[in-house]
Amino acid sequence: MQPITPNWRTSSYTGTETCVEVADNHPRQVLVRDTKARSRGILGVQRDTWTSFIEYAKETQRRAEVLRAAAWRTELTRASYACGRP
Template structure:
């Protein structure tokens, strides 16, 4: 079952850069803490774009996957 989407992420307040986001300027993942339906996730470069609303287990799986197989570094 696909995760639900929030069409306009700017409708939510309290976005913060994820501690799991890289230190590179163009690679910022933002999340909202305390959302009642899960963990909203968006690309900071597109603040009015969609956000993915991950379940707690979906977020945990995503982070675990990144830790096990991190994306390649930009050169």
């Protein structure tokens, strides 16, 4: 079997060079490295573990957005009551 050359990419979410790079073109693992310290090493993660991590991160982000929206509604309600408008 021929070695696979990693196809490194950064997250489109951050839009900067201050994150990690991911190479997910290997059939069995996902490779991760620091964008600013590429020579410091590579972390290899099994695909199912990486998928679980990504799902957890997305769910955590979704929950944070829900909590921020609830906090905003609470503040809006408090402000309305303070102005005499329930």
